[in-house]
Amino acid sequence: MRRALVVLLAVGFGGLGTLALASAPRAATTTTAATATTTPSTARGRSMFVASCASCHGQDARGVRGRGPSLVGVGALAADFELRTGRMPLAAPHQEPMRHHPAFSGARIADLVAYIGSLGGPPVPVVSGGSVRRGHERFADSCAGCHQIVGRGGIATGAVAPALQDATPVQVAEAVRLGPYLMPRFGPRQLTDGDVADLAAYVTYTRHLQNPGGWAIGNLGPVPEGLVCWGIAMVLLLGAARSLGERAR
Amino acid sequence: MSTQVPAEREEPVGDTPAVRFVDERLGAAKVTRGALRYVFPDHWFFLLGELALYAFVMLIVTGVFLALFFSPSTATTTYHGGYQPLDGVEVSHAYASTMRLSFDVPMGLLIRQTHHWAALLFLAGIIVHVIRVMFTAAFRKPRELTHLLGVLLLGLGLVEGFAGYSLPDDLLSGMGLAIAYGVVLSIPLVGGQLGTLLWGGSFPTAGAFESRLFIAHVFLLPAAMAALIGAHLALVARHHHTQFRGPGRTERNVVGTPMWPGYALRSLAWMCATFAVLLLLGGLVQINPIWQWGPYEPWLGSNGAQPDWYLGWLIGALRLMPPIEPRFWGHTWAGNPFFGGVLLPTAVFGLLAAWPWVDRRLWTRDRLDHHLLSLLRDEPGRVGATAAFAAFVATIFLAGSADRLFVAAGVPYEAQVWVLRAAVFVVPAVVGGLAARAARRQGDVRR
Numbered sequence: 001m002r003r004a005l006v007v008l009l010a011v012g013f014g015g016l017g018t019l020a021l022a023s024a025p026r027a028a029t030t031t032t033a034a035t036a037t038t039t040p041s042t043a044r045g046r047s048m049f050v051a052s053c054a055s056c057h058g059q060d061a062r063g064v065r066g067r068g069p070s071l072v073g074v075g076a077l078a079a080d081f082e083l084r085t086g087r088m089p090l091a092a093p094h095q096e097p098m099r100h101h102p103a104f105s106g107a108r109i110a111d112l113v114a115y116i117g118s119l120g121g122p123p124v125p126v127v128s129g130g131s132v133r134r135g136h137e138r139f140a141d142s143c144a145g146c147h148q149i150v151g152r153g154g155i156a157t158g159a160v161a162p163a164l165q166d167a168t169p170v171q172v173a174e175a176v177r178l179g180p181y182l183m184p185r186f187g188p189r190q191l192t193d194g195d196v197a198d199l200a201a202y203v204t205y206t207r208h209l210q211n212p213g214g215w216a217i218g219n220l221g222p223v224p225e226g227l228v229c230w231g232i233a234m235v236l237l238l239g240a241a242r243s244l245g246e247r248a249r
Numbered sequence: 250m251s252t253q254v255p256a257e258r259e260e261p262v263g264d265t266p267a268v269r270f271v272d273e274r275l276g277a278a279k280v281t282r283g284a285l286r287y288v289f290p291d292h293w294f295f296l297l298g299e300l301a302l303y304a305f306v307m308l309i310v311t312g313v314f315l316a317l318f319f320s321p322s323t324a325t326t327t328y329h330g331g332y333q334p335l336d337g338v339e340v341s342h343a344y345a346s347t348m349r350l351s352f353d354v355p356m357g358l359l360i361r362q363t364h365h366w367a368a369l370l371f372l373a374g375i376i377v378h379v380i381r382v383m384f385t386a387a388f389r390k391p392r393e394l395t396h397l398l399g400v401l402l403l404g405l406g407l408v409e410g411f412a413g414y415s416l417p418d419d420l421l422s423g424m425g426l427a428i429a430y431g432v433v434l435s436i437p438l439v440g441g442q443l444g445t446l447l448w449g450g451s452f453p454t455a456g457a458f459e460s461r462l463f464i465a466h467v468f469l470l471p472a473a474m475a476a477l478i479g480a481h482l483a484l485v486a487r488h489h490h491t492q493f494r495g496p497g498r499t500e501r502n503v504v505g506t507p508m509w510p511g512y513a514l515r516s517l518a519w520m521c522a523t524f525a526v527l528l529l530l531g532g533l534v535q536i537n538p539i540w541q542w543g544p545y546e547p548w549l550g551s552n553g554a555q556p557d558w559y560l561g562w563l564i565g566a567l568r569l570m571p572p573i574e575p576r577f578w579g580h581t582w583a584g585n586p587f588f589g590g591v592l593l594p595t596a597v598f599g600l601l602a603a604w605p606w607v608d609r610r611l612w613t614r615d616r617l618d619h620h621l622l623s624l625l626r627d628e629p630g631r632v633g634a635t636a637a638f639a640a641f642v643a644t645i646f647l648a649g650s651a652d653r654l655f656v657a658a659g660v661p662y663e664a665q666v667w668v669l670r671a672a673v674f675v676v677p678a679v680v681g682g683l684a685a686r687a688a689r690r691q692g693d694v695r696r
């Protein structure tokens with residue numbers, strides 16, 4: 001009975017894997033066209049994986065109890081997100097994954113993504129179009145509670161919701177569908193692909209906000225405003241008062 | 250029946266026909282002569298209150314301009330205007346008109362930003378003025394009423410600032426009002442009724458509250474504050490300024506510069522400096538970009554939402570207060586926000602108002618008039634207590650931005666809360682002790 005289940009699962013994953021193979025490399029190249037000189041190779045990706053990822057995720061990517069989850073079925077989407085944002089590899093399991101400079105070159109990542117994609121799961125999403133106005137509304141609805149309304153990051157219970165100005169549109173879409181670390185996963189019933197494209201457009205817009213008022217002091221609102229009031233305006237004015245009035249008693 | 254008493258008519262004065270004309274009709278010469286000869290002490294500490302005064306003048310001037318363009322209505326409209334990313338969004342008239350002020354009205358953004366900076370600086374000016382008054386014991390007899398009016402002004406200033414912050418109906422203002430409503434509801438026994446009374450229903454109410462907020466912000470509170478400022482200044486003039494001890498300075502005189510020709514020019518320069526800093530900030534440093542926050546809807550919220558700095562201590566108190574809600578006989582008698590949002594400010598303002606009498610019992614210990622200011626070394630106990638009081642409020646204030654400190658520097662939030670909960674008691678004791686010791690040392694050196 002158990003053996004039959006394993007065989008069934010293997011066949012199922014195999015089938016999914018083949019499907020993913022067909023789509024993953026194409027998707028991966030769309031994001032790495034600038035850096036990749038050779039086509040991504042599942043074989044190279046696998047040997048990279050064994051060298052750099054297997055200690056936590058297992059030789060066959062099925063995970064290691066207490067160290068790292070199985071990557072079978074997470075898809076090229078997850079691998080692309082975790083590797084290109086430098087979240088993986090972690091220095092130690094159970095760390096909070098944070099955005100870093102990627103540990104591998106673009107071509108190496110493409111190989112790894114191709115390998116993980118070959119194990120099944122969703123491909124790297126393709127994001128195009130999107131409206132900043134609708135994105136603002138969606139972002140206020142679903143994202144600002146943690147990421148702050150212009151994506152400057154914030155506090156979540158037990159984690160940092162990162163600032164989003166470094167995220168590419170594809171990474172925004174990946175994070176929405178993946179729900180990395182404590183972030184909730186948003187399926188197509190919560191946010192359609194069109195909504196995700198709007199969100200990506202809005203997040204990209206927050207890199208260069210319109211600041212007609214002058215120095216934006218971080219686009220964070222009242223905390224830096226209070227610092228300017230006391231640290232600049234009040235200091236200047238106390239200096240002025242000292243020079244206007246008498247100093248000695 | 251009544252005894253008839255002849256009143257003397259003043260002889261009009263004036264060398265030119267114009268001056269004679271005025272004095273014959275207003276009899277202004279006597280008052281004006283008194284005002285022009287009024288003597289101000291020269292030390293720069295005595296300029297701090299004037300900073301708040303000039304910021305208030307700027308608030309009135311810019312506020313009148315803003316009120317001409319702002320429409321206090323939460324009825325919805327479709328936004329069209331200078332800010333493309335929100336073009337076509339359903340927003341309230343309050344939000345849309347603030348957007349119009351920011352993008353389409355000539356000079357509107359400059360005036361709006363200057364107004365907001367002036368509000369921040371008005372309250373900062375009051376705080377530095379209060380600190381000066383507290384440490385030099387300028388509140389002593391006969392100036393207790395001047396002090397009380399000042400404390401009342403500070404309290405009204407906080408409410409007025411919060412009302413202004415809440416008017417534009419953007420994401421931050423809506424979140425602020427939601428918190429304020431929660432705090433009102435938490436008041437024992439009457440909270441629910443009080444909330445309904447103030448808001449005209451339960452938050453978020455359609456329409457009623459915005460116009461109440463508007464009339465409070467542009468008429469009732471500014472009128473009350475202007476009257477209080479007038480009374481505060483009248484009392485200052487009535488008792489004359491205090492002064493520091495020095496050669497020729499006694500409890501019966503004031504040594505300094507007369508209003509005319511000396512002090513008026515100095516004060517004018519100080520006004521220009523204040524206006525210059527405010528207009529420079531208004532033109533160069535962005536404040537409250539409501540186009541980035543977007544319009545408020547009751548189900549929306551943003552991480553990192555904060556009040557303006559002067560209410561930071563109340564947000565800090567809400568965060569630091571342990572989750573206690575007294576419950577007996579099957580009722581919750583006070584919501585948790587009551588402690589940080591109502592009890593703490595009541596206690597702080599109560600103590601501030603009672604301070605002249607506390608001081609008289611503990612340190613001054615006489616019923617005499619005091620026109621010469623106390624120096625730090627004179628009364629180390631007072632210095633320590635004042636420093637401890639300030640440190641107490643400042644520590645709670647720090648907790649208000651704990652979330653941004655966590656995001657910016659990675660200091661764990663829960664650890665900050667626990668450390669600050671202890672610090673609320675430890676820091677005032679340490680700071681007060683050190684301040685008292687430093688004052689005593691200074692006194693020893695002088696002797």
